Amino acid sequence: xxxxxxxxxxxxxxxxxxxxxxxxxxxxxxxxxxxxxxxxxxxxxxxxxxxxxxxxxxxxxxxxxxxxxxxxxxxxxxxxxxxxxxxxxxxxxxxxxxxxxxxxxxxxxxxxxxxxxxxxxxxxxxxxxxxxxxxxxxxxxxxxxxxxxxxxxxxxxxxxxxxxxxxxxxxxxxxxxxxxxxxxxxxxxxxxxxxxxxxxxxxxxxxxxxxxxxxxxxxxxxxxxxxxxxxxxxxxxxxxxxxxxxxxxxxxxxxxxxxxxxxxxxxxxxxxxxxxxxxxxxxxxxxxxxxxxxxxxxxxxxxxxxxxxxxxxxxxxxx
Amino acid sequence: xxxxxxxxxxxxxxxxxxxxxxxxxxxxxxxxxxxxxxxxxxxxxxxxxxxxxxxxxxxxxxxxxxxxxxxxxxxxxxxxxxxxxxxxxxxxxxxxxxxxxxxxxxxxxxxxxxxxxxxxxxxxxxxxxxxxxxxxxxx
Numbered sequence: 412x413x414x415x416x417x418x419x420x421x422x423x424x425x426x427x428x429x430x431x432x433x434x435x436x437x438x439x440x441x442x443x444x445x446x447x448x449x450x451x452x453x454x455x456x457x458x459x460x461x462x463x464x465x466x467x468x469x470x471x472x473x474x475x476x477x478x479x480x481x482x483x484x485x486x487x488x489x490x491x492x493x494x495x496x497x498x499x500x501x502x503x504x505x506x507x508x509x510x511x512x513x514x515x516x517x518x519x520x521x522x523x524x525x526x527x528x529x530x531x532x533x534x535x536x537x538x539x540x541x542x543x544x545x546x547x548x549x550x551x552x553x554x555x556x557x558x559x560x561x562x563x564x565x566x567x568x569x570x571x572x573x574x575x576x577x578x579x580x581x582x583x584x585x586x587x588x589x590x591x592x593x594x595x596x597x598x599x600x601x602x603x604x605x606x607x608x609x610x611x612x613x614x615x616x617x618x619x620x621x622x623x624x625x626x627x628x629x630x631x632x633x634x635x636x637x638x639x640x641x642x643x644x645x646x647x648x649x650x651x652x653x654x655x656x657x658x659x660x661x662x663x664x665x666x667x668x669x670x671x672x673x674x675x676x677x678x679x680x681x682x683x684x685x686x687x688x689x690x691x692x693x694x695x696x697x698x699x700x701x702x703x704x705x706x707x708x709x710x711x712x713x714x715x716x717x718x719x720x721x722x723x724x725x726x727x728x729x730x
Numbered sequence: 731x732x733x734x735x736x737x738x739x740x741x742x743x744x745x746x747x748x749x750x751x752x753x754x755x756x757x758x759x760x761x762x763x764x765x766x767x768x769x770x771x772x773x774x775x776x777x778x779x780x781x782x783x784x785x786x787x788x789x790x791x792x793x794x795x796x797x798x799x800x801x802x803x804x805x806x807x808x809x810x811x812x813x814x815x816x817x818x819x820x821x822x823x824x825x826x827x828x829x830x831x832x833x834x835x836x837x838x839x840x841x842x843x844x845x846x847x848x849x850x851x852x853x854x855x856x857x858x859x860x861x862x863x864x865x866x867x868x869x
Contacts, residue, residue, distance in 0.1 A: 512815035513742055516837040520748035523840045529755065539751075542744045594743055 507557050514546035514553070521546075545590040552626065555619055559693045568700045570613035577608035577617070577649055577721070581640060584621035592629050598637040599629065608642060608649055611724050616697045620705075623690035624653040624717050631657035636714075648703075651719045659711040668707060669695040694719075733759045734779040734851055739769040739787055739795065740813070745836075749782070749843065756844040766790025770798050773805050780851055785814040785825065793828045800829035809854040811846060813838070 521539040524531060531539065562568055585601045592599040621640075628638040636656040643650040660668060669691045698705045702722045709715035736753055740746050741764040750760045761776065763769050766787045773781060781799070785792035792812050799805040812825040815836045822833045831850050834843060 509815050512836050513745070516815070517742070517744035517748060519837040520745070520752070520840055524748065524751065527840065531751070535751070539748070542747065546744060 503557075503560070507553065510553055511550060514549040517546040518543045518550070541590060545594070548587055548590070552619070552622060556623070556690060556693055559616075559619070559697070563693060563696045568696050570616050570697070570700050572611050572613055572701075575610055575612060575614045575617075577610045577642070577651070578604045578606075580614050580618050581621060581642065581651065584618050584625055585640060587622055588625045588629055591626070592638070595629055595632065596634040597629050597632040598635075599625070600637060600639045602639065602641045604642045604644075608644060609723065610649055610721060612701050612721065613697075617701070617721075620694040620697050620719065621651065621653070623694045624719075627690060628653050628655035628657065628715075628717075631655060631715075633657070647723055649721050649723060651721075652716055653719075654714065654716045656714040659713055660707065660709040660715055661711055665707060665709060669705070733757065735759045735761060735777055736847060737769065737772050737776075737778045737781045738762045739764070739766070739781065739792070740784040741765070741787060742784075745784075748840075752840045752843055753782075753847070756848070758847065764788075766792065766795045769795050773799055773808060774802075778808060780847060780854070781808060781810045782847065783810055783812050783830070785812055785816065785821070793824060796825070796828035796830055807854065809850040811850050 521543040525536060525539055525543075530536065559568070581601060581604075585599060588599055625638065625640070632638055632655050638656075639652075639654045641652045641654070643652070695705050698719055698721065704720045705717065707715055707717045734757075736758045738746060738749055738753070738760055740749065740762065746762050746764075750762065753760050761772065761778070763772050764787070767789045769781065769783065769787070770790070772778060781795075783792045783795055787795070790798075792814070796810055796812070799808065799810065806829075810830045811832050811834060812830040813834045813836060814821060814825070825833050831853065832846050834846060
């Protein structure tokens with residue numbers, strides 16, 4: 412019996428040993444799996460970090476792309492603007508050259524007749540000399556406008572301020588217009604100021620402003636209408652109003668009249684009124700360079716009133 | 731032949747004055763209108779032997795006037811001379827294509843004006859007296 416027991420014990424021993432071995436192997440495998448699991452967790456964490464980094468990179472790229480896109484758009488807009496400016500300049504040159512030909516035609520025609528083989532009678536001589544003279548004034552105005560415009564564009568609307576009498580400036584501007592007004596049968600009136608109107612400013616520039624306003628007023632006035640220039644004064648400012656009885660400016664155009672090249676529908680459609688659309692634009696720049704303001708009130712069918720307010724002491728452009 | 735009547739379509743008063751003086755001195759009668767519309771109406775309703783037309787007119791520009799007159803069988807025989815401050819060849823072509831017989835660029839020489847008009851009239855009439863589209867009554 413002892414042999415059987417011994418055999419059994421040995422068998423159980425062997426089984427125990429086997430199970431122990433198996434257990435140890437399993438433990439080993441579990442250890443291994445756990446090590447792998449730790450390894451995988453580490454990898455996962457690393458991947459996670461990579462993913463976060465990539466996401467951040469993506470966001471950076473997206474921002475960069477948006478920036479670049481914005482820059483491209485802005486550059487494209489600037490290129491477009493530069494092309495437009497170029498075009499405007501070419502158009503301006505063509506317009507000015509075209510506009511100049513009209514008064515030059517009158518000057519040349521008048522002088523050719525006066526100098527020709529068959530000189531006209533004295534009254535006609537006087538009339539034609541007047542025509543030549545007025546159109547010289549017109550050419551001068553056009554050229555002055557053009558020069559002022561190029562100066563404005565270059566940011567160089569340099570006014571040379573000195574002490575002046577606004578009454579003299581207004582009188583000179585009105586006298587310049589008498590010829591044209593008479594020809595168009597428009598009554599031109601300067602409400603006489605009650606005394607001198609001292610002001611610090613640039614007399615040539617200011618005269619060109621009032622010449623432009625008067626030129627517009629006379630050109631747009633029907634025969635028999637009046638253009639009136641009035642002056643107001645207070646201790647610190649002088650105000651000049653140019654009132655006409657022309658067709659008036661439609662409300663939707665009023666905000667635009669001072670834009671460069673802007674010509675209202677009336678000018679284009681009705682009686683053709685010559686002009687480059689520059690006068691008011693330039694006038695506004697000059698007035699503002701004196702620290703003043705220019706504005707217009709108008710009613711269609713009744714007329715317009717342009718008001719220029721100037722500080723007695725020329726300041727720089729108002730803030 | 732009666733005094734040829736030139737219809738002047740021009741809205742610049744100084745130029746009207748000068749051209750009228752020059753043409754009358756050359757022996758033409760001058761009738762003036764200031765818009766394209768008025769020009770067309772005048773040719774249709776009055777005795778007109780030649781039209782001297784500024785390109786830049788309000789209410790129907792010079793080219794428009796040329797085309798209207800040329801398309802109307804009653805007026806297409808009347809010679810048209812266009813005036814323009816635009817001197818480019820392209821503009822000249824356009825005027826001639828629209829039906830003008832000759833083109834004057836501003837500023838022009840007064841002597842040249844008279845000559846071109848006379849030449850255009852002679853070419854149109856072949857020396858015969860012209861008959862306009864109107865009823866021949868004086869304006």
